[in-house]
Amino acid sequence: MRPSLSCIATSELSQCTTLTYIHFNDDARARAESNYRRLPMLLSLIRMIQAFRDYQRNVAELSQLSDRELADIGLDRSDIPRVAAGQYQG
Template sequence: MMKSVFKTLQASRAHSKACNELSRLSDRELADLGIYRADIPSVVAGHRRLD
């Protein structure tokens, strides 16, 4: 059980870090990646593919 809690905590931290890093990019940089600012959480979570 402790392993699953640890893994969940790690995943949550990784998700937050990725969202924060993408949020620091300008709108132009995000557009170059094909990401709208509002889509950052979905992209990080893997719910939206980048084409």
């Protein structure tokens, strides 16, 4: 429930009823709790984006190496995606 129209128009809290003020606080608390519940989802999305960007950067850096340089570190060009994803067991 929102504050009554008279409360908004006068912009003086003393003219608002106590009941209206309580409802306004309940609405504000509900919105804050709703935003707090969305925070883990947002952080998870940010982590996924960061992980994908790290993967792309690793693939790009390893792809720039020559076949000889890859062989020197014990990798083949087909190993690049697994190494970039952190799944290589060499």
